[in-house]
Amino acid sequence: MKEETLLSINGVSVAFKINGEFYTAIDDVSLELHRDEVLAIVGESGSGKSTLATTVIGLHNMNATKITGEINFQNKEILELSEDEFNDIRGDEMGMIFQDPLAALNPLIRIGDQIKESLDVHSDMTEDQKQARVHELLNQVGIPHPERVAKQFPHQLSGGMRQRIIIAIAIANKPQLIIADEPTTALDVTIQAQILDLLKDIQRENHAGIILITHDLGVVAEVADTVAVMYAGEIVEQAPVATLFNDAKHPYTRSLLRAMPTIDSEDDELYVVEGAVPSIKDMDRNSDLFAPRIPWTKPDVGHPVLKEIAPNHYVRGESWREFKFKDEL
Amino acid sequence: MWKTIIRRVLIMIPQIVILSALVFILAKLMPGDPFSGTIGPNTDPKQIEALKRAAGLFDPWYVQYWHWIVNLFHGNLGQSYTLKQPVVTVLGNRIGNTVWLSLLSLIVSYAVAIPLGMTAGRFDGSRRDRAITIFNYFTFGLPTFVVFLLGLYIFGYQLNWFPTSGTISINASGFFEETASRFYHMILPGILAGVLGTTSTVQYLRSEIIDAKSQDYVRTARSKGVPTNKVYSRHIFRNSLLPIAAFAGFQITGLIGGSVVIEQVFSYPGMGQLFITAITSRDYSVVTAIVLFTGILALFGSLLSDIILSLVDPRIRIE
Numbered sequence: 001m002k003e004e005t006l007l008s009i010n011g012v013s014v015a016f017k018i019n020g021e022f023y024t025a026i027d028d029v030s031l032e033l034h035r036d037e038v039l040a041i042v043g044e045s046g047s048g049k050s051t052l053a054t055t056v057i058g059l060h061n062m063n064a065t066k067i068t069g070e071i072n073f074q075n076k077e078i079l080e081l082s083e084d085e086f087n088d089i090r091g092d093e094m095g096m097i098f099q100d101p102l103a104a105l106n107p108l109i110r111i112g113d114q115i116k117e118s119l120d121v122h123s124d125m126t127e128d129q130k131q132a133r134v135h136e137l138l139n140q141v142g143i144p145h146p147e148r149v150a151k152q153f154p155h156q157l158s159g160g161m162r163q164r165i166i167i168a169i170a171i172a173n174k175p176q177l178i179i180a181d182e183p184t185t186a187l188d189v190t191i192q193a194q195i196l197d198l199l200k201d202i203q204r205e206n207h208a209g210i211i212l213i214t215h216d217l218g219v220v221a222e223v224a225d226t227v228a229v230m231y232a233g234e235i236v237e238q239a240p241v242a243t244l245f246n247d248a249k250h251p252y253t254r255s256l257l258r259a260m261p262t263i264d265s266e267d268d269e270l271y272v273v274e275g276a277v278p279s280i281k282d283m284d285r286n287s288d289l290f291a292p293r294i295p296w297t298k299p300d301v302g303h304p305v306l307k308e309i310a311p312n313h314y315v316r317g318e319s320w321r322e323f324k325f326k327d328e329l
Numbered sequence: 330m331w332k333t334i335i336r337r338v339l340i341m342i343p344q345i346v347i348l349s350a351l352v353f354i355l356a357k358l359m360p361g362d363p364f365s366g367t368i369g370p371n372t373d374p375k376q377i378e379a380l381k382r383a384a385g386l387f388d389p390w391y392v393q394y395w396h397w398i399v400n401l402f403h404g405n406l407g408q409s410y411t412l413k414q415p416v417v418t419v420l421g422n423r424i425g426n427t428v429w430l431s432l433l434s435l436i437v438s439y440a441v442a443i444p445l446g447m448t449a450g451r452f453d454g455s456r457r458d459r460a461i462t463i464f465n466y467f468t469f470g471l472p473t474f475v476v477f478l479l480g481l482y483i484f485g486y487q488l489n490w491f492p493t494s495g496t497i498s499i500n501a502s503g504f505f506e507e508t509a510s511r512f513y514h515m516i517l518p519g520i521l522a523g524v525l526g527t528t529s530t531v532q533y534l535r536s537e538i539i540d541a542k543s544q545d546y547v548r549t550a551r552s553k554g555v556p557t558n559k560v561y562s563r564h565i566f567r568n569s570l571l572p573i574a575a576f577a578g579f580q581i582t583g584l585i586g587g588s589v590v591i592e593q594v595f596s597y598p599g600m601g602q603l604f605i606t607a608i609t610s611r612d613y614s615v616v617t618a619i620v621l622f623t624g625i626l627a628l629f630g631s632l633l634s635d636i637i638l639s640l641v642d643p644r645i646r647i648e
């Protein structure tokens with residue numbers, strides 16, 4: 001099966017202006033997403049996942065952000081679009097689900113009106129049709145009593161309910177591309193599973209492509225087709241999901257997998273990767289950025305590059321060939 | 330919502346009791362009694378004592394307090410020592426003047442401050458924003474007294490656009506003419522006080538808007554493809570104006586209390602002017618009454634603020 005390419009990101013870099021100077025947060029990222037595919041982006045906090053997602057949906061403050069590279073979405077070069085042209089796409093052909101359901105809804109506007117706003121902007125339905133569509137969406141995201149909930153305010157709903165509302169907003173116009181930034185992090189496990197199922201259902205219905213951002217590898221194993229592992233604004237490894245779980249190469253990926261809790265592991269056995277992602281101000285882009293966190297390993301010289309080591313399996317640098325965990329030495 | 334309001338009104342009862350007790354203590358601490366000024370130096374001290382006893386001045390404090398409260402409810406606040414009139418009459422003549430002037434300056438203040446705050450907040454860092462910040466320095470830093478005098482001199486005496494004192498022209502007759510004349514007298518002091526009163530609103534609104542811009546719900550709105558202007562009008566401005574609306578109740582009382590300077594400069598017979606006169610002439614019963622009145626007004630101001638808040642903020646409305 002040869003899927004249709006929906007989104008291709010080519011050599012995209014993003015830099016933020018901090019006190020008058022630009023610092024790179026995303027460095028030369030290339031990715032491809034097809035219809036019906038779930039592309040998971042994983043990495044620790046601060047690795048640049050949200051920055052990349054925000055770039056795709058064009059929500060950076062352009063007074064303080066420099067973006068280079070190309071993003072092609074449904075045959076449009078979206079980095080070249082004007083604000084108005086982009087507004088035609090946002091919320092229509094692409095929708096985004098945000099990290100924090102508690103803060104992502106306007107506290108002063110009724111739920112129904114917040115969902116309807118997506119329809120107001122992009123469709124020429126009558127008020128009655130919009131109303132019906134709002135109820136239909138609420139129903140679809142699994143909210144009981146849509147008529148009543150539509151008239152309520154965000155604070156009257158639980159976190160899980162609010163996350164469903166945000167999903168309803170994102171899918172209101174049946175987007176081709178859904179970007180979900182940690183859609184389940186704030187929720188408990190049973191609700192997480194329901195939300196993921198819901199996303200899969202929606203995807204099937206519209207043949208949409210999903211970019212799923214998460215640092216939960218359990219979620220990745222469950223829903224992703226392809227996985228890109230990000231560290232310090234770069235992709236360090238990318239592979240189909242099975243390859244990634246069975247044959248991870250990069251020390252960072254392997255560390256993440258090792259740190260992943262499993263049913264038979266006890267808390268005190270959990271592996272911890274010492275240190276944290278450096279701040280974008282402190283990154284030396286001309287070095288092996290993950291090396292400082294595995295000091296017992298010989299780092300790559302200069303800036304390691306991403307190579308395809310097997311079909312569709314990309315790994316950055318060469319140091320992985322020699323890498324062993326401390327207790328394996 | 331009615332529940333919220335009723336509960337809020339009930340809270341006011343103990344507040345008023347405490348206020349009245351404080352004012353009662355204040356009244357007792359002030360020198361003089363109802364007979365000061367009416368008694369000559371030759372009056373027999375025995376007779377004075379009998380008069381005082383009859384007036385209850387030797388009763389225990391709680392009896393005196395009770396009588397004071399009862400009198401209060403009958404609108405009896407005592408005599409003004411200097412004006413030889415009941416305090417209620419003296420106040421009654423002035424309250425209306427001050428309330429209307431305060432209302433006008435409040436309206437002017439919001440009419441100027443809200444657009445300025447919105448512009449500064451939306452385009453923060455731009456040249457417009459900086460110009461507004463400079464304007465803000467002026468309204469904050471310039472001595473009100475000097476501005477009022479200058480305004481009076483230029484627009485009142487030099488240009489002759491506005492009357493320079495009083496509340497109404499002596500020639501005005503009939504309801505319509507009188508109202509027009511009153512309004513005419515209020516315009517200059519109202520505008521001056523209003524413009525000088527913009528500082529905190531502009532500053533507050535500006536920072537609320539800058540803060541709202543980076544809120545997640547604004548990002549959600551933008552992710553729907555809502556055009557920028559609409560994002561501002563529907564999400565950012567609305568949410569940023571909420572605390573301003575809630576603060577309006579306090580603003581009103583603040584203005585009424587703070588009208589001392591403007592009323593002095595414009596010889597405008599209101600509460601502020603009365604307060605100054607009463608203090609300088611040691612008219613303690615009037616001072617006490619004004620303190621009581623402003624205290625009650627402040628309580629009502631905060632009640633008003635809470636009611637406004639419960640009307641505009643659904644998070645409070647529902648409870």
Ligand SMILES: Nc1ncnc2c1ncn2[C@@H]1O[C@H](COP(=O)(O)OP(=O)(O)OP(=O)(O)O)[C@@H](O)[C@H]1O
Nearest residue numbers: 016018025044045046047048049050051052279280
């Ligand atoms: N608007 C901004 N201005 C300056 N720096 C920023 C901005 N947004 C993000 N950054 C920085 O860019 C880096 C990547 O941040 P990003 O939010 O993309 O990480 P993330 O992978 O989404 O993390 P998390 O898992 O915590 O959401 C961080 O160092 C962050 O501090």
Ligand SMILES: [Mg+2]
Nearest residue numbers: 049050051099
């Ligand atoms: Mg993030």
